[in-house]
Amino acid sequence: MEPVPSTVARPTRGRVVMLVDNGVDGDSRVQKAARSAAEAGWEVILVGILKGPATEETWRIGDAEVRLIRVPRRIPHPVTYRRALLRRPLAYRPGPDGKRRMNKLRAWRDDLNFRLSEIKVAREAGGSRGAELAGKARLAAPYFVNRALFQWVKFRSQELSRLQDRQQDPDSTLDRLALKFWQTTKGDRAWRKLDPELWDFELAFAPVVDELEPDLIHAHDFRMLGVGARAALRARAGGRDVKLVWDAHEFVPGIIGRPKNLRWLPAQIAYVREHAPYADAVMTVSSTLADLLRETHGLAEQPAVVLNAPPGTLTAEQRALPVPDIRALCGIGPTTPLLVYCGGINPSRGVDIMIRGLTRMPDAHVALVSVHPNGKVPIMEELEELAAELGVADRVHLLPYVPHWQVSSFVSPADVGVIPIHHKPNHELALITKFFEYAHGRLPMVVSDVKTMAEATRATGQGEVFTAEDLDDYLRAVRAVLADPQRYRAAYDQPGVLDRWTWEAQARVMDEVYSRLLPGRPPLPPAEPATGPVDPADDLVAPRR
Template identity: 80%
Template sequence: MEPVPSSVPPTRGRVVMLVDNGVNGDSRVQKAARSAADAGWEVILLGIRGASPEETWRIGDAEVRLIKVARRLSHPVTYRRALLRRPLAYRPGRQANRRVQKMKVWRADLQFRLAEATAAAREGGSRWAFLATRARLAAPLVTATVLARWTKFRAGELTRLQQRQQDPTSTIDRLAMRFWQSTMGDRSWRRLDPELWDYEMAFGPVIDELKPDLIHANDFRMLGVGARAAMRARARGRRLKLVWDAHEFVPGIIGRPTNPRWLPAQIAYVREHAPYADAVMTVSPTLADLLREMHDLPEQPAVVLNAPPRTLTADQRALPVPDLRALCGVSASTPLLVYCGGINPSRGVDIMIRGLTELTDAHVALVSLHPNGKIKAMEELEELAAQLGVADRVHLLPYVPHWQVSRFLAPADLGVIPIHHKPNHELALITKFFEYAHARLPMVVSDVKTMAEATRATGQGEVFRAEDLTDYLRAVRAVLADPQRYRAAYDRAGVLDQWTWEAQARVMDEVYSRLLPDAPPSRLAEPTGAVEAVPAR
């Protein structure tokens, strides 16, 4: 793939950013790539090509390349036969379904031939010919029936084996996991989740060819990819620095119920590769403390918040912002509660739907619809709204570009963050917190640690007990009764200035510059003026 020409000559060094997604929809990564390029670095952002027809484009002066990640190394469960447990099970893969289907086809063909002979006899054909055909087909039909039952049994044994292998209480699998953990330590991820190698096989050769001066590895999967690339470069005598941008606390990730090995594998993977990072960045001071303690880091990770930009580019300004209230079909006097972001059970969005039974004149806007369409959790919310008789006051709206979010949400009366108590929910001010703040929306947030503390400190909203409908209604009614009291928090000097992407980009650039001290000075301009005003309600 030929690089796309850049309008800015690369004078400070080449930065290769890595991310394990398709880039679109990841606002933090997009902003980081643009800002690093604005600072004078030559930026190439490598992501994963899924269904997107595009392989390369630009974000400002940063180049984006999507590469294909072949899923060749399956999880051990997909190929392990476990002969002692289900010795008659088919080998995992397509063999079982293919055998069952072949038996169905064989029986269907024999039955067709018998039906053909039967029909001919009924219509005046030779009875002797019919009997001869039936006799000729008797043995194959019996054989096909027996073999069909046998293949169905073996396929069922495979299904039962796989179900048992996914049982986190299975003694055999727990012993196997403990064996690999005790004998291999942090290298055990190679046995517990070898699919992690697929990222290395896809990204590694591309990184080596690009010969970067610095790798910016976003989140935990790319940490190992970046670490190995850095070691290969240093073995060849090249200076290459690695920055790990930790987006979340891996031990706090909600694991996969059907795969108890997944989370221990990711934890081991991160522990093995964290020492190779020359610098660490993360999303909150609380997470920075955890990372330093867990990985015995020599210095405190830099904190780069995923805040909205202070100002927009000309191209971003040129794109019209949709009218939130028009899309919901409500007037300016209608109380409008908004939630922006992904939906799953731990996000707690159902409390907003349930609350409408008491907030009889309010509407809820869920800015959550992905271009790929609805997910099961969204459909369940719609079903809940219908059951409660409030479906006409629930509006499911599509995402807008990340730089439009605050302006799009500004016409609402308040922003809601109803997330449940989960380890990673306690640690950071999440993206929508900053987006609501830049929209100057009063907030109603659940009492997860970091966001509750920030909300109480600034006075920009009310805190309620997570999953407590009565307390949620109290908080919403308090805000709707006196919204200007909460909006006034944003008028205090410095409240929004500290929550701008421009301020975070300078922190990121300082990390780069410290690791590459011989690079020319940054091109980032000092931020001037106040945060661009969002039209007030």
Template identity: 80%
Template sequence: MLVDNGVHGDSRVQKAARSAAEAGWEVILVGILKGAATEDSWRIGDAEVRLIRMPRRLTHPVAHRRALLRRPLAYKPGPESKRRLNKLKARRDDLNFRLSEIKVNRAAGAPRWAELAGKARLAAPYLVNKAAFKWVKLRAAELRRLQESQQDPNSRIDRAALRFWQRLHGDRAWRRLDPELWDFELAFAPVVDELRPDLIHAHDFRMLGVGARAVMRARAGGRDVKLLWDAHEFVPGIIGRPTNLRWLPAQVAYVREHAPYADAVITVSSTLADLLRTTHDLPEQPAVVLNAPPRALTAEQRTTPVPDIRAMCGIDAATPLLVYCGGINPSRGVDIMVRALTRLPEAHVALVSVHPNGKAPIMYELEELAAELGVADRLHLLPYVPHWQVSAFVAPADLGVIPIHHKPNHEIALITKFFEYAHGGLPMVVSDVRTMAEATRATGHGEVFRAEDLDDYVRAVRTVLADPEKYRAAYDRPGVLEQWTWEAQARVMDEVYTRLLPNHPGPVAPATTGAATPVVPEQRATVPVR
């Protein structure tokens, strides 16, 4: 398995590695070592995790384009302008030091002519340094203007350059548009080649290219290696980088070039499966492996007690509690939960979103908004819990909220928190993004509101709070939660593995090291364990 992150925060990758190993496959998961961390190898169940360093060998062309025709006086991007400016500052400081020495000597009784002679000697160097300062600042300012224009998404020159490379190279244009993608290849290729795998499970789009190239090298050497692409999202639907109009077209081209090399594709929803098959003209429908939580805990996972969310918020069991889990950014729409508190006077909001490294800047903005609205005492920012504890942690709340905005990838996903809320027995209030709204209406476990509509959000919340047991009862229908378990998804993944390697020695039954603990709906009122 290959993944372009550090594994720790990626529950889908962790679950996939653990379950494949439990099914008897030998699993080595290779990710990226970030920061100053020293840990580079550990185990997830019977799966081995190896983190490798990925030096930034190649930079985006915007970082080093000089563009002489647009800004001929601009310095070449890089440290040169700062180096020159600091050199001039040092020279100025030296001249000031010598001038101060002349003044001190004069005050100590040195003759007047010595002072005048000393100042005369410094006049020319001082004027030259001052003129050089102006010249360097001018060229540095031209560099800033050049970089601003290069990051302007409406730049006609850059748009023309983008179209030129696309027409010249087609899907191979990513090599010019975003050569940083090569960094993944340079880091992962020698590791994969040394491992000599039978199957490469490429998580998400960056690893698709790495896996495709490794497969071709292996086949050229006489080994028949299979490639499974695990598509976590629809790349054309990713929100691009607003200051780099080349980034998203490069990623789209990268995926289009390498998608045909996949021997099988799995993805996170049936809607995305349809899109992938149409977009890439796949010979068969991708298998759907939902981002569902496991229904049972391992013996290892049961050793950590589940925190009490209501105790952390300082509220009793009778106080209405609305919960949101996961990262926060403007398109997640979490601010509507804070604004609605002014119209839900008894309710509290818990955002289970604080990373171990601390609060994200947007969290401080939400706290300021809550203070301005006079509801700061009812907004609680709580730390993340391990992914296997999320359902049990949020179960004592009254409802789970998913207020995401209409974005291309939001429309097609059944996101992880959707299933985590369900396994906690939580009624839901979700925005009307396509796939999630359809699932909520079909199952009847929550209410749907118009995204970004405060009035409709308040209506949905009040409706659920008026009769929460009506929505909880939807989970008791046979088959509802069973289809939303990771165990069911792992079976689909194992079937794909077996189909790709039909002649491979069959997986062995995993040894039982202790009974797993299932989710018990009746435990919701106390401290549920999943």
């Protein structure tokens, strides 16, 4: 890999390498952080994960360079390859062996069928009855053996499936004992045994980060914390004082884990606990989470709060891209009540309550701005089926994502912005992105009573709070907002409400963290504005393979 050239033509305050465990596209916080840091004079290289067939991609967000790399699966979890002779002695070894044997038997059976067809064709062409019977007799034993072996291989394959299901059973006594053993004997180092797949990130990112020689590493979320901590320590051991910023997007113990993997969440918690002490500074998404992180990890100072707020001003390239008309996409006029939800959908997001509510609001429509460029996810099809069963399918509109800087303008023609999330640990802790996007669209809100968001909504008066998963209370809140929308919109006229909820305000906090860690690097004068015609594609350049 050739050294990365400077991402900006003018001098920089230092090189910042941002790390993220996704493909960047679709992660608005990461995109905004990279762009803003570059605008503040830092040389920014954002390293993420490549999902396509190429080995590497590079593109740009403003003056920040994005580099996507492959993360091969090099150290699979033992459950994917280990045998358990005491549990299922007849099970195949995990891997392709059972499928390969099954396919060989199918090929043999097809060959026997071919030979049987030859015998039948020969008989129809005038061959003797005796020759036909003799030929079939020769095939009888192979047919019997093939069928018996097929049943044997099928049984052993099923034994492997049963074993793997048992190994993933959160109620398995043996696996609970194993989990307790590793936690007791290794402490926070137990993640190496509980989820060795975490090493895949280290093995892929480490050589890239080392080659870039950053002055500061900005690790987005928990998987990159370990990668960043190890890179910073390697650099310090080599005589370079590299600073590490951990950007905690969520509280790891509050993650809704993988219910069929008893080891996954304890592994992530241990991984974070081991590496958190190496962060020179921590930033996070809310003051509630900042308090929790400081208490949990014994941090010397309070994490800086960088909210997931939308930009208050747009670049020329962003302004040049037309904003779609949400009501036109829904096929409705300006007076039809429209409830909107933006973002990903899963059962804990509670979106089904919006569809159920339509059965008692015959004039209202629901827009779900949730369709990823890769297409619908299965739960969206389930919601469509629910809407059809309830007879409201013509009033439910699944719409594609728009660029993150357009969300507020896109949803502003709606009547209500809805956030119906359920009570889950991380849902209680943050003001989520759509909360601020609705606010900048000056939308009245209807939000569930998760702690931080409900408190903010009640404090500003910008919407109504309902009891999560309570359809009657949800309908009460929606009807209250629809009856007097201006009362709730007026909350945004209060001095400072929207000003403090802009990304520009958050970017200043982030720059203050960088500047404190790397003193003596004052902000540079703004770059000269570009001249010439504006091309919207220049803002988020298509990946170069």
